[in-house]
Amino acid sequence: MTTIKPDRRSILKAGAAGAALAALGAPHIANAQAATLKITTWGGKWGEIMKGDLLPAFEREFKCTVSADQAFPFLPKLQASPRGNPIYDVLHANSNEQWKAVEFGIVEPKVDPKNVPNLKDVYPYAINDKIAGVSIFTSGIGLGYRTDKGLGKPTSWKDLADPKLAGQRGGYLIPVNSLGQAHLMMLGQIYGSGMQDLDAAYKALEALKPIKLFDFTGQMEKALLSAEVTMGVIHDSGVYRYEGTPEPVDFALPSEGVLALEQVLTVTPGSKVKELAYAYIDYMLRPDVQKKLAEAVWYSPSNTKVQLDAKYDAKLFNTPEKVARLIQPDWKWYNARKDAIDLRVTRILRG
Amino acid sequence: MADLSAPALSVPAAPVLSPRRPAVSAIAWAVGPALLLFVVFFILPFGVMALLSVLTGNPAIQSGVTFTAQHYERFFEDSLYFEALVATLRIGAITTVASLVIGYPLAHLMARTHSRIGHALLLMAVIAPMLTGIVVRTFAWMTLLQDRGVINTTLLSWGLISSPLKLMYNEFGTIVALVHIYVPFMVLTLTGVIGRIDERLEQAARSLGANRTRTFLEVTLPLSLPGILAGSLLVFALSISAYVTPFLMGGTDVLTLPMLIYQQVGASFNLGFAGALGVVLLAVSLIVIIAYNNVLGRFAGGEKMA
Numbered sequence: 140m141t142t143i144k145p146d147r148r149s150i151l152k153a154g155a156a157g158a159a160l161a162a163l164g165a166p167h168i169a170n171a172q173a174a175t176l177k178i179t180t181w182g183g184k185w186g187e188i189m190k191g192d193l194l195p196a197f198e199r200e201f202k203c204t205v206s207a208d209q210a211f212p213f214l215p216k217l218q219a220s221p222r223g224n225p226i227y228d229v230l231h232a233n234s235n236e237q238w239k240a241v242e243f244g245i246v247e248p249k250v251d252p253k254n255v256p257n258l259k260d261v262y263p264y265a266i267n268d269k270i271a272g273v274s275i276f277t278s279g280i281g282l283g284y285r286t287d288k289g290l291g292k293p294t295s296w297k298d299l300a301d302p303k304l305a306g307q308r309g310g311y312l313i314p315v316n317s318l319g320q321a322h323l324m325m326l327g328q329i330y331g332s333g334m335q336d337l338d339a340a341y342k343a344l345e346a347l348k349p350i351k352l353f354d355f356t357g358q359m360e361k362a363l364l365s366a367e368v369t370m371g372v373i374h375d376s377g378v379y380r381y382e383g384t385p386e387p388v389d390f391a392l393p394s395e396g397v398l399a400l401e402q403v404l405t406v407t408p409g410s411k412v413k414e415l416a417y418a419y420i421d422y423m424l425r426p427d428v429q430k431k432l433a434e435a436v437w438y439s440p441s442n443t444k445v446q447l448d449a450k451y452d453a454k455l456f457n458t459p460e461k462v463a464r465l466i467q468p469d470w471k472w473y474n475a476r477k478d479a480i481d482l483r484v485t486r487i488l489r490g
Numbered sequence: 491m492a493d494l495s496a497p498a499l500s501v502p503a504a505p506v507l508s509p510r511r512p513a514v515s516a517i518a519w520a521v522g523p524a525l526l527l528f529v530v531f532f533i534l535p536f537g538v539m540a541l542l543s544v545l546t547g548n549p550a551i552q553s554g555v556t557f558t559a560q561h562y563e564r565f566f567e568d569s570l571y572f573e574a575l576v577a578t579l580r581i582g583a584i585t586t587v588a589s590l591v592i593g594y595p596l597a598h599l600m601a602r603t604h605s606r607i608g609h610a611l612l613l614m615a616v617i618a619p620m621l622t623g624i625v626v627r628t629f630a631w632m633t634l635l636q637d638r639g640v641i642n643t644t645l646l647s648w649g650l651i652s653s654p655l656k657l658m659y660n661e662f663g664t665i666v667a668l669v670h671i672y673v674p675f676m677v678l679t680l681t682g683v684i685g686r687i688d689e690r691l692e693q694a695a696r697s698l699g700a701n702r703t704r705t706f707l708e709v710t711l712p713l714s715l716p717g718i719l720a721g722s723l724l725v726f727a728l729s730i731s732a733y734v735t736p737f738l739m740g741g742t743d744v745l746t747l748p749m750l751i752y753q754q755v756g757a758s759f760n761l762g763f764a765g766a767l768g769v770v771l772l773a774v775s776l777i778v779i780i781a782y783n784n785v786l787g788r789f790a791g792g793e794k795m796a
Contacts, residue, residue, distance in 0.1 A: 212756040219761075222551050239759055306637075312742070315757040351659070352742050367638050477758060482568055488742040 174203040176415045178229040179213040183357070184380070188435045197422050203415055217245050217407070228410040229419055230272075233317045237271040237403045238470040246272065246405035254417035257424035257442060262462050264399065265441040269467040272405030275423045276438035279397035279456060279465065280318055283363050283373035287387040290369065296329050296393045299347065299370060306349040309362055309371025313488075314481040315354050321398040322372045323484065324468050329395055335472060337480065345487050352488065363388050374400045379437040379454060392464070397456075399465040402438065536772075543765030561766035571750065571767070575774060578746040581661060582730035585668045589676040589725045590718065592669065597680035597717075598710075602689075616677045624671055628735045631667040632658065635739075659741025667735045672728050676721040683717025684710070712789070719786050723779060730775055747771045 180189050186209050194205045208216075208227065214236050220226035222245065230237070230246050240246040250266070250273050252258040258266060258273060265274040282293045293299070299308055311319030323344065324334040331339020351368055353359045360377045362368040364386055375397075378390035404423065406416045422428060429440035433447060439456035440447075447457055456462050473480070542548065543562070549555040565571045600612045619627060634640045635657035642654040657663055687710060695705040733748040740746075747767055754764035 214759055215755050215761075218551075218759055219548075243759070314753050354737065365636075365638055367636055478760075481753070481758070482570055485742075485745060486570060489745065 174201075174412055174415055175206055176203055176229070176412055176419055177206045177225075177227045178208070178419065179227055179231045180207045180209055181231070182209045183436075185432065185436050188432055193422075193428060193431065197419065200422075201415060201418055203412075205419075214240055218243060221409070223409045224411070225407040225409045227407055228412055228416040230405050230407065232403060232405075234270060234274070234399075234401045234403050234467075235317045235320060235470040235474060237405055239474055240405065241271045242474065245407060247408055248272070248405075250404075250406065250417070250420060254414075255421045255424065257421050260426075260444050261424065261441040262443060262459070264462055264465060264467060265401075267467075269469065270401060270403060272403050273420060273424070273441070274399075274401035274403050275420070275429070275441050276402040276433065277441065277456060277465065278374040278376040278400045278402075278438050279392065280321055280372065280374050280400050281393055281397050282370055282391045283359070283378040283388060284370040284391060285363060285366060285387055286389050288366075288369050292389070293370065293391040294394050296325060296395055298391075298393075299372070300343070301370075304370055306351070307369040308347060309351045309353060309359055309368035309373075310347065311359070311372065312352050312354045313484040314477075318356060318372055318374065318398075318400065319352075320473060320477075320480075321400070321468050323480070324473065325395075325398055325466070328466075334466075334468060337476075337483075341483060341487060344484060348488070350488070375454070376437040382450070396466040397464050399467045401467070536768075539765040539768050541765075542761050543763075543769050545762060548761065558762075561763045562770075564763060565766055565770060570745075574745045574747050574750055575770065577661075577744065578730050578748070578771065579774065579778060581665060581668065581736065581744070581746060582726045584661075584665050585672060585729040586722050586726045588665065588669045589673045590722060593673050593676035593680060593721065594714075594718075596673075597677045598684055600677070600681045601684035601687075616674045619670065620674050624734055625738075627671055628667050628738045631663070631670065632738060635663050635666070658739050660743040661740070663739040664736050664744050667739045668729050668732060671732075671735065672725045675724050675728065679721035679724060680714065680717040683720070684714050687713045715786060715789065719783065722782070726779070726782075727775070730771065 180186060186207075190207065194207060197203075198205055213227070213230060213232055216226050217230060217240065225245065230240060232240070237246065241248045248271050250258065255273070261273065264270070264277070282296070282299060284290055284293060310322060313319035313323055323337075323340050326343040327336035327340035328334045330336075330343040351362065351371075353362060356373060356377045359368070359371050359373050363371060363373070363378070364381075373390070375390050375392075378388050381388055404420050406413060406420070410416050424442050426440075426442050426444045426446075429442045429445045430447060432438060433440045433445065433455060434451050437451070437455065439462075445457065446452075447455060451457075456465060544557055544559065545555050546558045546560070547555040596612070596616065600609060600616070603609045603612065632639070636642070637654040639657070641657060642651070645651045646654065657666075691713070692705050692709050695709045696702075700708065730746075731748055732746075733752055736744050736746045737749055737752075740749075747770070751764045751767045751771075754760045754767065
């Protein structure tokens with residue numbers, strides 16, 4: 140029996156040949172190491188679908204890896220990272236934060252349709268002047284309420300001020316929550332001359348006391364489910380997701396209009412993988428991807444081509460007529476006054 | 491805190507044998523990692539925060555950044571910030587006193603228990619809450635204290651109250667949860683100090699005619715003052731920097747500086763003002779701690795305690 144004694148040179152040759160074969164046979168492995176897309180995304184059910192299904196499919200198709208950050212807050216992390224090597228390539232955030240990021244120059248204000256072909260199919264609200272980047276989904280902010288407390292279905296934002304709801308109505312800590320900020324502007328619209336009538340909004344906010352305040356929608360959901368709150372400001376997704384369960388909660392669209400809570404994507408100017416970043420946005424706007432997420436978390440898709448199943452089709456904002464009911468706040472205007480508003484509302488709501 | 495002003499002991503000068511550099515002791519080398527940790531995780535971040543608080547922006551990523559006092563001016567422009575500072579210190583002080591009142595008897599019992607099993611059981615009872623996270627413990631308090639929580643639901647069902655008691659979304663609920671979270675720190679600190687007090691001193695006081703109360707007040711309590719100081723400083727420092735518990739338990743009634751700092755970083759993205767709030771909180775806390783140290787030192791016989 141002949142014994143083969145490997146020397147250093149033969150081992151190196153064999154190793155190089157093996158690596159070349161591996162790269163030829165599975166090019167995505169080599170590419171995957173070369174390209175990593177860093178994004179932010181939500182947790183919860185949204186995060187489950189993204190991490191369990193959509194992101195692995197994106198990685199396979201584009202032969203890359205996706206690093207998804209789900210730990211808030213995203214913007215301070217991006218703010219602290221070098222402009223030339225940002226911590227994220229794609230920022231997923233609500234519209235108010237995206238406008239702040241635009242102001243800091245850490246995200247691109249618009250997405251070019253040449254880079255994201257699916258933009259041609261989105262509703263105008265998803266890319267209009269009220270939006271930085273592109274809104275891939277939206278939900279409607281209205282009134283969530285318990286159906287077991289003898290309340291009629293609310294029809295107006297004014298129903299939240301019903302004296303019977305004292306201490307049983309729910310809102311948000313306005314300085315930290317975009318739903319609370321949007322609701323404040325809506326109070327100006329309902330009780331004053333428009334969404335920028337802050338004096339009327341402050342007066343109306345004062346009249347809502349005593350009110351229970353929460354910092355994020357998940358807490359409002361829990362408060363509604365536990366009957367800690369009987370009626371509260373919430374987005375439709377936070378209530379519709381309990382459809383088909385025994386939970387006695389429902390959602391009402393106020394007649395004065397529904398506030399839009401957009402899920403916005405932007406690309407960072409210093410991203411080293413911009414093509415991949417645009418491809419990701421395009422992927423998130425694909426009808427099949429939109430349908431999957433919309434039906435999982437009850438978000439209204441931005442792509443006009445999405446065909447939703449009947450029960451989602453009945454409730455989500457997926458026709459030009461329904462979309463016309465969405466009111467988009469002017470976040471640039473709000474952000475410019477945020478510090479003063481924060482001080483005032485904190486004073487109003489204390490005690 | 492060492493008293494550097496104390497006169498050094500008078501020692502006859504030893505003859506200099508050689509001009510060798512003094513050898514660095516092994517203990518000094520062992521302190522190295524802790525010192526490095528302190529520099530990297532406290533001095534450096536604090537320095538950056540303090541620097542940002544006097545700049546118009548972040549010079550690492552922006553151009554044209556200049557020095558400014560605007561963030562400190564803003565603190566004094568609206569009384570809300572000062573009220574938040576006072577609320578922070580008030581919550582810290584009440585939490586510390588309540589932790590001491592609850593923790594001292596427990597620590598005394600632990601230190602004086604001669605049964606090994608008894609000591610182990612007490613230790614487990616004290617440490618067990620620390621094994622769950624602060625968020626979990628705070629949520630547990632929420633399920634107890636909220637309007638539809640265990641306490642209010644029980645009292646309502648028994649007909650003892652007609653409407654829910656306001657047990658949370660106020661300072662009361664915040665302090666209850668903070669005390670629960672920080673009592674173990676007080677107990678563990680005090681147990682070590684009380685355990686080192688020679689029991690024969692207490693026995694001598696009793697044999698000389700002092701009753702239990704007088705023995706405690708004149709022997710045990712003064713000798714345990716270093717533990718009271720250390721435990722109080724620890725609980726106070728943790729309470730005034732707490733964010734999660736005041737945020738979840740305080741609702742709109744409670745506004746502390748850590749809540750404002752997070753708000754500035756996480757929602758207003760104003761790192762300069764957040765830095766200024768941090769510097770103010772640290773400076774005021776240091777003044778309070780130094781004053782407390784001096785006052786307690788006088789009770790202990792004119793010596794500074796730490």
